[in-house]
Amino acid sequence: MEEHQEQVVRRKKLNLYRLQPKNFEGREDVIMFTDLSKVYSLEGREEKVVALRSVSLAPQTEFYPIKRGEFVMIRGPSGGGKTTLLNLIGTIDSPSDGELYIMNQRIDGDSKDEFLSSLRLKHIGFVFQTFNLLATMSALENVELPMILLGKHNEKERKKRAIALLKRVGLGDRLDHLPSELSGGEQQRVAIARALANEPDILLLDEPTGDLDSRATVQVMDLILNINRVGPRGDGEDHATTCVMVTHNPELECYADRILYVQDGVFVKQAINEVQTAIKEDEYTKYLHNEEH
Numbered sequence: 001m002e003e004h005q006e007q008v009v010r011r012k013k014l015n016l017y018r019l020q021p022k023n024f025e026g027r028e029d030v031i032m033f034t035d036l037s038k039v040y041s042l043e044g045r046e047e048k049v050v051a052l053r054s055v056s057l058a059p060q061t062e063f064y065p066i067k068r069g070e071f072v073m074i075r076g077p078s079g080g081g082k083t084t085l086l087n088l089i090g091t092i093d094s095p096s097d098g099e100l101y102i103m104n105q106r107i108d109g110d111s112k113d114e115f116l117s118s119l120r121l122k123h124i125g126f127v128f129q130t131f132n133l134l135a136t137m138s139a140l141e142n143v144e145l146p147m148i149l150l151g152k153h154n155e156k157e158r159k160k161r162a163i164a165l166l167k168r169v170g171l172g173d174r175l176d177h178l179p180s181e182l183s184g185g186e187q188q189r190v191a192i193a194r195a196l197a198n199e200p201d202i203l204l205l206d207e208p209t210g211d212l213d214s215r216a217t218v219q220v221m222d223l224i225l226n227i228n229r230v231g232p233r234g235d236g237e238d239h240a241t242t243c244v245m246v247t248h249n250p251e252l253e254c255y256a257d258r259i260l261y262v263q264d265g266v267f268v269k270q271a272i273n274e275v276q277t278a279i280k281e282d283e284y285t286k287y288l289h290n291e292e293h
């Protein structure tokens with residue numbers, strides 16, 4: 001079946017609801033790169049792995065830069081280079097070649113660690129499949145941590161902001177719980193609140209629903225969608241958070257504005273959704289039970 005047709009069938013089955021179209025006109029580019037490559041050397045061996053081969057998201061080309069407030073998904077087969085690309089955008093790994101602009105700041109293989117860690121702390125939030133919360137800290141303390149690292153707020157202000165964020169993700173009654181005292185979906189929502197602690201411009205998500213059941217998947221996706229559209233505090237389009245998410249789950253493509261397909265280290269195609277749509281929780285659970293995948 002043609003991909004477009006597949007999407008239409010999926011949309012009907014899932015009873016998706018459509019959101020208001022976005023207008024990206026006049027919005028600035030927040031992520032852009034040219035000829036980005038990543039080659040991994042293997043410990044004690046001469047052979048190398050080429051994970052990304054000169055990929056670009058550049059103005060006036062088919063694969064254009066990521067705009068403020070855009071929700072981009074990265075999809076493609078295992079080993080294709082998705083996580084490598086996300087890690088380069090997040091500056092937690094450095095490119096072997098090429099250059100990258102995050103919020104207009106230039107990054108290449110020679111960028112200094114100090115500059116990169118400050119850029120991350122101010123502009124980028126990360127969410128991983130495995131939550132990565134600190135086990136001995138409460139939900140509240142986990143969310144406060146990035147604020148302590150940034151050093152912008154005093155203790156009272158940090159607490160106030162962390163409580164507001166945990167309320168925002170629906171966990172106002174779980175502040176003192178340790179990660180082990182929370183469900184998977186709740187832990188992921190704490191991880192999202194933590195990623196938002198310093199109000200980043202960009203939220204990077206690597207398989208955020210990979211370890212969640214269908215109910216928690218829809219809840220977490222709805223939360224991410226809301227942050228993408230109206231920002232960490234939920235106060236409007238002006239604070240829309242740019243999201244870049246890696247996923248294996250084709251059903252979640254409807255949440256994105258654009259989907260980039262990465263295979264063998266290159267972009268093989270992209271799809272653009274005219275409007276973002278969301279999945280209804282009950283319909284999704286029913287769909288997964290009734291369909292063979």
Ligand SMILES: Nc1ncnc2c1ncn2[C@@H]1O[C@H](COP(=O)(O)OP(=O)(O)OP(=O)(O)O)[C@@H](O)[C@H]1O
Nearest residue numbers: 040041049050051077078079080081082083084085
């Ligand atoms: N630290 C590393 N050292 C050596 N090779 C690596 C390293 N990390 C990734 N690779 C290789 O780079 C290629 C791309 O890996 P990457 O994790 O980006 O793929 P992916 O598309 O995210 O895959 P998956 O969907 O399975 O998570 C793979 O061939 C992988 O084996």
